[in-house]
Amino acid sequence: MxxxxxxxxxxxxxxxxxxxxxxxxxxxxxxxxxxxxxxxxxxxxxxxxxxxxxxxxxxxxxxxxxxxxxxxxxxxxxxxxxxxxxxxxxxxxxxxxxxxxxxxxxxxxxxxxxxxxxxxxxxxxxxxxxxxxxxxxxxxxxxxxxxxxxxxxxxxxxxxxxxxxxxxxxxxxxxxxxxxSPQLPLKGRNALVTAGPTYEAIDPVRFIGNHSSGKMGYALAKQLVALGAKVTLISGPTALEAPQNLDRIQVTSAHEMLEAVVQHFSQSDIIVMSAAVADYTPIEVASQKIKKKEDQFSIALKKTTDILASIGTKKTEKQLLIGFALETNNEVEHAKDKLMRKNLDFIVLNSMQDKGAGFATDTNKVTVIDRFQHIQEFTLKSKEEVAKDICQLIVQHPILTQK
Missing domain, CATH: 3.40.50.1950 (Flavin prenyltransferase-like)
Structure with a gap:
């Protein structure tokens, strides 16, 4: 322009x-x-x-x-x-x-x-x-x-x-x-993206976490900005620098991510839930570092709120909700189940069986399944290229094109 x-x-x-x-x-x-x-x-x-x-x-x-x-x-x-x-x-x-x-x-x-x-x-x-x-x-x-x-x-x-x-x-x-630029297809749209892991505190020193780097979510946020969307990125702990021209909200725990998502969900046209949120969190968090004394040590855990399922029940017909699934077996079946249970418009599936895909890599290989059970497989690509593929599906989705 x-x-x-x-x-x-x-x-x-x-x-x-x-x-x-x-x-x-x-x-x-x-x-x-x-x-x-x-x-x-x-x-x-x-x-x-x-x-x-x-x-x-x-x-x-x-x-x-x-x-x-x-x-x-x-x-x-x-x-x-x-x-x-x-x-x-x-x-x-x-x-x-x-x-x-x-x-x-x-x-x-x-x-x-x-x-x-x-x-x-x-x-x-x-x-x-x-x-x-x-x-x-x-x-x-x-x-x-x-x-x-x-x-x-x-x-x-x-x-x-x-x-x-x-x-x-x-x-x-x-x-x-x-x-x-009047040509940007997502100009005037609000997008919400979650990225990275969550850390669930055990004591002031230790936590339960996962290996998510946040690279996929950050690449998606950056591409959505390039397409004209006003993007809010809710990020768990990562070493990544925030992309330009968006609003990043930094969180640590699953509960903090839930609060941030709930706060911004209703104003969002596009919601991309790519964060790897912990399923369980300690019931009690020690105020002091736990000393190594016993040969065996147990931590009582409780389920975290399923953020994706929670907002899936509140999604309107004018909102596009995208989830992610990282699976190790029966990948497509598990992804389809998650898609329907959580009221998603489509789900992006990664398999840990695919070399070069998953956590902490610069590449990814995804399969996208929509609510009508249509399956689209993509080859191994850089996460930036994968983000472009996913965002192209977002741009073309009937929820946005008919609005």
Missing amino acids: SLAKKNIVIAVCGSIAAYKIAHLTRLLVKEKANVQIIMTKEAAEFITPLTLSTLSNNPVLIDYFDPKTGEWNNHVHIGLQADLILVAPATANTIGKLANGICDSLLTAVYLSAKCPVFIAPAMDLDMWKHPSTQNNIRLLQSYGNRIIHPGNGELASGLIGEGRLAEPEEILDFITQSF
Whole structure:
């Protein structure tokens, strides 16, 4: 999708990551977008307005009134004329103001006047990003319809390693370009994806878990984003970096995953349940590390809530529900049984008997069975390619095409 003649407002906040906006501005201008930059006074301490004005071919706006030109910068006009507003880098301070309607600058006034989509690209230190107040403000902004360009993982200005890096300019450009594309088949759809294992605590040190890496679920989430869906990824513990342009919710236990799924299920058009959720969890969790004393040791377990079966009973005719089955024997029969019992639209079957399939691999070999018992087998492929195959079935499904 061309960005030619699109009016894009970049609202720059006071962060060391402001230097990346110079490169982003060049990329947008190269795409023939009309770029208007607004800065906070603090942002001007990190990169000069002259630099961004030169690159954007437009005056940079900071205050309501410019005493040098005698011109009034009309925030309402700017907000109404914009096709898209990008707040980047978005600091914890500005995120808090936007979330709570605090209007103390031209930047925040333009945001409150906007009628167009608003994308927010946070940038801050790890602990600031993880703080409950920041995460609550992010959720508030999302509830208003704003989209978050998730921060990257890596070395931060403080020297810490973790989430908080402003997304790279090329990633932000892709996000903006996709938002304007009318050709994306899942544009306007909400997708919910679960991925990875769950860990069920035995004591503060030990847990019951499985070998799921989360690679399949993450590949599916990434592909759904590429097809235009607004994706919420609920992830158990993994070493994987979150794909860009989606909302990742990190959980540990089956109960935490259940709560997150229930919270987001009703707003989702597409639900892909690829997580390997524990079937059992300890009845009691020791508060201290259990010492090795006895030759034999038993742990009493109880069943976890079957998340897939639970939401299957609540699924509407307008929702597409996909489950996964990893089997070791009588694979097709077990998968068909699960498909019907849990009210799925189709199920993706892996067999542990297939070399290169299953947990902790970069490849997978799947068989897809729909509710009409139609079976479609796929060859061994990379999990990225498998995700494309599955998402193609999602795009073509009657529930979505007839809606």
